[in-house]
Structures are given as structure tokens and as C-alpha cells.
Amino acid sequence: MKSVAEKLLTPDRELGTGKSHNGPVRTRTGWLYRLLGRWITLPSTSGEIISEHDGPVRTRAGRLNEVWARWFTGSRLGAAVGHWASRIISLPQLRRLATGEIPWTPLRKPISDCTVVLLTTGGVHLRTDRPFNLNGDSTFRVIPKNAHPGELAISHQAYDRTDALQDINLVFPIERLRELEAEHIIGRFADHHYGFGLMGSAKKLMPSIKEVARRISESGVDLALLVPA
Amino acid sequence: MTTVALGLVKEVAVAARAPRFLYLHWPFGHALGEPGNIVQQRTVLHDMLSMAVSAPRPGLVVDLPYRWRREKYEPVLDWKAPSEAVVSALSLQTHPNEMRAAA
Numbered sequence: 001m002k003s004v005a006e007k008l009l010t011p012d013r014e015l016g017t018g019k020s021h022n023g024p025v026r027t028r029t030g031w032l033y034r035l036l037g038r039w040i041t042l043p044s045t046s047g048e049i050i051s052e053h054d055g056p057v058r059t060r061a062g063r064l065n066e067v068w069a070r071w072f073t074g075s076r077l078g079a080a081v082g083h084w085a086s087r088i089i090s091l092p093q094l095r096r097l098a099t100g101e102i103p104w105t106p107l108r109k110p111i112s113d114c115t116v117v118l119l120t121t122g123g124v125h126l127r128t129d130r131p132f133n134l135n136g137d138s139t140f141r142v143i144p145k146n147a148h149p150g151e152l153a154i155s156h157q158a159y160d161r162t163d164a165l166q167d168i169n170l171v172f173p174i175e176r177l178r179e180l181e182a183e184h185i186i187g188r189f190a191d192h193h194y195g196f197g198l199m200g201s202a203k204k205l206m207p208s209i210k211e212v213a214r215r216i217s218e219s220g221v222d223l224a225l226l227v228p229a
Numbered sequence: 230m231t232t233v234a235l236g237l238v239k240e241v242a243v244a245a246r247a248p249r250f251l252y253l254h255w256p257f258g259h260a261l262g263e264p265g266n267i268v269q270q271r272t273v274l275h276d277m278l279s280m281a282v283s284a285p286r287p288g289l290v291v292d293l294p295y296r297w298r299r300e301k302y303e304p305v306l307d308w309k310a311p312s313e314a315v316v317s318a319l320s321l322q323t324h325p326n327e328m329r330a331a332a
Contacts, residue, residue, distance in 0.1 A: 073257045082257055086238050094244035102246045102287035107231045111278050111308070122258070159258035167264035176261070176270050185308045186278070217230055223281050225274075226234040226247075227260050 039064045041134045041157055055149050056124075056168050059131040061157035073160035082158075093202040107223065109187075114222040116180075117190040119212070122164065122171030122229035123156025124195040131155035132197025138204040140212055141195040147174060158198050159229045171229050190221050233277045235260050239290065248287045249280045251315075255297050262295075268302045269295075272312075279311035283319060291318040 036042060040062035061069070071078035107114070123132050125141035132139070132155040143152070149168045154161050164170045174193065181189040194212050199205050216224060233249045236242040237257060242250040253260065253273070262269035276293060293314055305312070 073259075079256055083238050087240050090241050091244050094241065094246075098244065098246040102248055104248055104287040105231050107281050111282060122260075161258060163264045164258050169270055170259050170261045170264060173261050173270055173274060176267070176274055180271075180274065180308075221230055223278075224230055224232045225277050226232060228234075228236055229258055229260070 038062065041065050043133070043135070056152040056154055056165050057127050058161050058165055059123075059134060059153065059155035061134050065134070065157045066160075069157055070160045072158065089200055090202065097202055097206070109222065111186055111223075112184060113187040115188040115190050115220060116177060116186045116223045116225060117216050117219075117221040118172065118174060118177060118193040118225055118227065119196070120172040120194075120227045120229070121196045122159075122227065123154050123197040124168065124172045125153055125155065126151055127153040129153075134198065136200050137197040138199050138201070138208055139197075140208045143172075143174070143193045143195055145174070145178070145189050145191050145193065149175070156198050156229055164229075171227060173227065177225075187222075190216075190219060192219070231281050233280045235273070235277060239292075243288075243290065246288065249284045250290045251276055251280055252290055252292050253295065254293075255295075259297075263298065266302070268304050269300075271305055272302050275305045275308060276312045276315050278308070279315040283311045283315060285319070285323055289319065289322055291315055293318075 033042065042062070072082035073079070124143065125132065126143060126147060128151075129141050131153065132141075134155060134157040137155075152168055152172070154164060154168075154171075168174065169176050172193075172195070177186065177189050180186045192215070194216075196205070196208070231249075232247070233251065234242055234247045235251050235253065236247075237253060237255060237260060239252045242252070251273075255262070261273050272295075273293075276291075280291060291314070295314075
């Protein structure tokens with residue numbers, strides 16, 4: 001039998017994996033877990049999607065996480081701490097993983113003949129898709145080229161999404177690239193684009209990165225543009 | 230496949246050994262600039278496309294000169310020509326012969 005504390009702190013159901021996702025996820029959880037979940041992002045509270053207007057939607061993060069994110073984004077000191085944190089977390093890993101020659105593929109045709117694909121680490125995905133786990137997710141989501149901003153969602157808690165929700169192009173310039181395609185500035189905007197969420201471990205990301213790289217190179221893309229959050 | 234990365238933390242891209250990297254001194258979550266500022270967003274995209282065409286060798290980092298919210302952006306008139314910001318940043322880092330070979 002579970003102890004009382006265990007009952008209160010364990011969600012009855014983890015957020016579904018692999019299933020498509022529509023609207024808020026209702027989970028039956030202990031009151032303490034719900035209370036904690038309001039302030040910090042816990043596994044079962046990170047699935048709720050909130051719609052504020054006819055633009056992209058966001059996945060709810062804990063209030064404290066939101067305060068952090070606003071601080072990282074909005075103030076000079078916060079930004080300095082954010083830069084410091086991302087260096088501390090990623091530099092040792094990247095130095096271990098990225099060794100040898102820097103890969104190099106020169107562009108062999110003019111931009112106006114190139115097929116362009118977009119990759120973002122801003123936690124962008126279709127709102128009908130399963131949201132990223134806000135505390136770290138090594139999976140990726142496919143976003144079709146014709147997606148309307150209102151069909152998209154942001155599941156990320158390490159930056160203030162207020163502006164990106166107003167204009168998704170700040171972290172995922174899908175509308176701008178559709179315009180560039182229509183104006184024949186780029187040859188073609190690829191059919192599928194890729195979103196990644198927040199992930200602290202570069203090593204765990206590698207299988208996803210390799211799969212995305214395989215899909216992109218098989219679809220005849222010439223140029224990949226990488227946009228961070 | 231050619232890649233161009235945009236980034237807000239310079240050291241990370243250097244450690245990741247990105248082949249072509251553009252660095253912006255802008256807040257997190259604003260890689261393309263301010264909401265609704267289409268001219269600004271197109272300027273950054275033009276810089277990315279220019280980098281794909283003009284970077285002569287791997288590992289170059291271009292520090293884009295735009296100040297946050299204190300810049301006036303002009304529409305890009307000629308998308309075939311590489312952007313001023315990228316060309317001038319590259320010319321500081323590369324040998325003149327390299328630039329001629331890339332152009």
C-alpha cells in the first residue's frame with residue numbers, strides 16, 4: 001500500500017506518450033501535487049495548453065518557472081545569468097561531443113534555386129501534437145510548411161514566450177520564409193520543418209538530431225536555417 | 230547540406246563547432262527581433278542567406294551589429310547581393326583572396 005505522502009506526491013497518470021493531444025490534459029492528482037504544480041513545472045502539470053488569443057498557444061509552466069523565464073529574458077542581469085547558465089550546462093558537453101573537423105558543405109547553387117528547411121529550438125510544435133516535456137525533452141516535432149500561427153503551440157519554459165506568442169516568427173520564421181518563397185527569393189520552402197524543446201543533455205538529443213538530419217537530407221534540402229529560443 | 234545557425238550565446242556555437250554562425254546581442258526568445266517588425270526579421274534572414282553564400286571557410290562567427298530596440302531597419306532591396314553586415318564582418322576575419330574566391 002502506498003503511504004499518504006507518496007499518494008499526494010505521485011500523479012495518478014503520467015502525461016500520455018506518443019498520443020495526439022487535444023485541449024487541456026486533466027489528471028487526477030493529490031492536492032499537494034496540484035499546489036506544488038502551480039508554482040513549479042511538474043511532470044503531470046506540464047501538459048495543459050492555454051489559449052490566449054487567435055495566435056499560437058502555450059503550455060502552462062509553473063509560476064516560479066515563468067518568473068525565472070521573464071527574468072532571463074527581460075533584464076540585463078537575468079540575461080547575464082541566463083548566458084552563464086547555458087554556458088555552464090552546454091559547454092562541457094559540446095566540447096566532449098563536437099570534436100574533429102567542422103563539417104563543411106559549400107552552397108552549390110544560387111539561393112533562388114535552393115530548398116530551405118527551418119529548425120527551431122524554441123519549443124514550437126503543432127497544437128494538436130503532444131507538447132514537449134517542459135523539464136527536458138529529447139524528441140522533436142514535425143511542422144508542415146503551411147501551418148498557420150494559430151495552429152502552433154510553444155512548450156518551453158526557459159524564455160519569456162510573451163513576444164513569441166504574439167509573433168511566432170521570432171523563434172520560428174515560418175511566415176517570413178513562405179513570403180520569401182512566394183517572392184522567388186528562395187527556390188522552395190521545404191514541406192516539413194522541425195521543432196525541438198528544452199533539453200539539458202546534448203547526448204540524449206543525438207538520436208533525434210540524427211533522425212532529423214536523415215529526413216532532411218533525404219528530402220533534397222540544400223540549406224538548413226537554425227533558429228534558437 | 231549547408232547550414233547556417235543563428236545564436237544568442239556565442240560560446241555555445243563555437244563549442245558546437247557550427248560551420249556558419251551569426252551572433253545577435255538580443256534577449257532570449259527574440260532571435261529574429263521584435264514582434265511584428267517584418268523589416269527587421271527579413272534583415273536577419275537576409276543575413277543568414279548571405280552567410281550561406283559568402284562564408285569562405287568553416288567556423289566563422291559573424292557578430293551582427295544590431296542594437297536591441299535602438300536600430301532603424303531599411304527594407305532589403307537586393308536579395309541577390311550579400312548583406313552589408315555579413316560582408317563587412319567577414320572581411321575583418323578573412324584574407325582578401327578568400328573573399329574573392331567565395332564571391
